Amino acid sequence: MSGEKVYNFSAGPSVLPESALLKAQAELLDYKSSGMSIMEMSHRSLYFKAVFDESKAKLKAALKVPDTHEILFLQGGATLQFAAIPMNLMVSGEASYAVTGNFASLAAKEAEKYGKVHIACDTSDRNHSYIPSPEELSVSEGSDYFYYCANNTIYGTEWHYVPETGKTLVCDMSSDILSKPVDVSKFGLIYAGAQKNMAPAGLTVVIIDKSLAGKAMPITPKVMDYKVLIEKDSMLNTPPCWCIYMLGNTLDWVESVGGVEEIEKLNLEKAKLLYGFLDESKLFVPHAETASRSMMNVTFRTGSQELDGEFVKAAEQRGMLNLKGHRIAGGMRASIYNAMPIEGVKALVDYMKEFEVTHNV
Numbered sequence: 001m002s003g004e005k006v007y008n009f010s011a012g013p014s015v016l017p018e019s020a021l022l023k024a025q026a027e028l029l030d031y032k033s034s035g036m037s038i039m040e041m042s043h044r045s046l047y048f049k050a051v052f053d054e055s056k057a058k059l060k061a062a063l064k065v066p067d068t069h070e071i072l073f074l075q076g077g078a079t080l081q082f083a084a085i086p087m088n089l090m091v092s093g094e095a096s097y098a099v100t101g102n103f104a105s106l107a108a109k110e111a112e113k114y115g116k117v118h119i120a121c122d123t124s125d126r127n128h129s130y131i132p133s134p135e136e137l138s139v140s141e142g143s144d145y146f147y148y149c150a151n152n153t154i155y156g157t158e159w160h161y162v163p164e165t166g167k168t169l170v171c172d173m174s175s176d177i178l179s180k181p182v183d184v185s186k187f188g189l190i191y192a193g194a195q196k197n198m199a200p201a202g203l204t205v206v207i208i209d210k211s212l213a214g215k216a217m218p219i220t221p222k223v224m225d226y227k228v229l230i231e232k233d234s235m236l237n238t239p240p241c242w243c244i245y246m247l248g249n250t251l252d253w254v255e256s257v258g259g260v261e262e263i264e265k266l267n268l269e270k271a272k273l274l275y276g277f278l279d280e281s282k283l284f285v286p287h288a289e290t291a292s293r294s295m296m297n298v299t300f301r302t303g304s305q306e307l308d309g310e311f312v313k314a315a316e317q318r319g320m321l322n323l324k325g326h327r328i329a330g331g332m333r334a335s336i337y338n339a340m341p342i343e344g345v346k347a348l349v350d351y352m353k354e355f356e357v358t359h360n361v
């Protein structure tokens with residue numbers, strides 16, 4: 001289907017705003033008459049320094065990051081933070097983890113290497129189809145922090161409240177950062193792999209309350225020590241330059257749309273359209289419980305693995321790509337991140353309606 005318009009429902013790396021890609025295309029070979037590509041430049045060059053500062057300033061503005069917090073542009077993916085967080089923040093050796101999906105579970109297991117992990121909740125009893133209520137969270141008294149994953153990319157559930165546990169709040173926002181406004185001041189640390197809603201793979205954004213840095217375990221690698229990274233302004237070693245540039249382009253698009261407040265409205269509209277149809281459908285069944293539905297990753301199934309497979313295959317032929325669910329969850333998953341236009345969701349719903357009719361239900 002070369003050259004044809006496709007809708008890419010991939011969970012990550014995923015769809016980016018077209019304007020961000022076009023800007024990159026226009027600037028690819030000769031960045032601001034430097035005669036060079038961003039990809040070829042020293043990270044210490046004045047050109048790149050400006051790119052770095054702008055991307056940081058734009059992110060600070062988009063999320064209204066207070067001056068108490070520092071923004072870091074790192075490598076290693078969200079997965080490296082599973083280890084960096086306990087190494088830096090488990091000061092008295094204990095933390096509480098809300099296990100609401102695969103990535104939170106992996107983070108909790110990694111943290112066990114460095115201290116005592118108290119499981120604040122575990123939603124595997126209902127196949128991670130829900131987010132616990134505040135009353136269902138058990139936080140251990142000795143916890144240095146409370147950890148949760150804001151949006152469960154694989155299962156398609158999302159926290160619709162910010163838990164208030166009296167402990168330092170640490171949150172994995174990999175798959176819903178920039179999808180709605182967030183009060184950063186409530187968090188000790190927010191982190192996100194960029195490849196879902198921000199930029200190409202290779203950049204991890206960490207937003208940390210500066211007062212939490214400086215207490216890392218002695219075994220902590222220097223490149224994972226938040227205090228060192230803050231002091232070096234993310235330039236202890238080479239940062240992911242190209243991704244930081246692309247983040248700036250994405251943030252220009254976010255601003256052009258009207259900021260995260262407007263982005264949230266568009267995301268709600270898209271999610272309503274898809275969940276609205278799922279609620280009516282006699283064939284497709286949504287996975288997440290109603291109150292816990294993700295605005296970013298919509299998970300559903302037909303109940304028959306064979307039909308699921310047929311659905312995904314025929315969708316591909318129509319240019320709707322990557323609708324297969326994650327291997328551990330099965331079924332289907334439509335990732336409708338910020339950059340997925342509403343036309344893509346409309347096309348998907350139209351196709352689902354047609355599939356339902358032609359399969360005699």
Ligand SMILES: *Cc1c(COP(=O)(O)O)cnc(C)c1O
Nearest residue numbers: 077078079103153172174175193
């Ligand atoms: C994708 C994802 C991860 C893993 O990210 P990597 O950058 O591949 O390490 C972690 N948490 C969430 C919520 C994700 O969506």
